[in-house]
Amino acid sequence: MTMTPSLFILLFIGLLLLSLGLCWLDYRQGWQLVKWLQGGVASPFPEQNSAVKEKDQRIQQLEQRIQVLESIVTEPAYELSREIDKLRTE
Known part of the structure; x- marks a missing residue:
């Protein structure tokens, strides 16, 4: 042709x-x-990139909170009640 x-x-x-x-x-x-x-x-949509970054930051914050809660839960019973009282006063 x-x-x-x-x-x-x-x-x-x-x-x-x-x-x-x-x-x-x-x-x-x-x-x-x-x-x-x-x-x-990398991506033609910058709004999505910022949303992904915000989501990653939120996940990181939640992971840190879970680590704190795990450390509180694994403490002996006496320390556990003290930590819970501290959290209540905050």
Whole structure:
């Protein structure tokens, strides 16, 4: 199949519209799609990256709280009641 001039023009216009659409989305939504397609960023959606970071921080805080509770629970009975009283006064 040979490429006729009209097919070539249609292909060129289609690619041009696609690239303009990506640039518009980058500008309007801040998605960084063009950089992503060129390998410049890890994810084109920065909002999701911040949500993942917030979730990771929350998980880390919960893990620290669980470690504290485990240390309290594994203490002897006398120390356990003292630690619970301390927590109640805080």
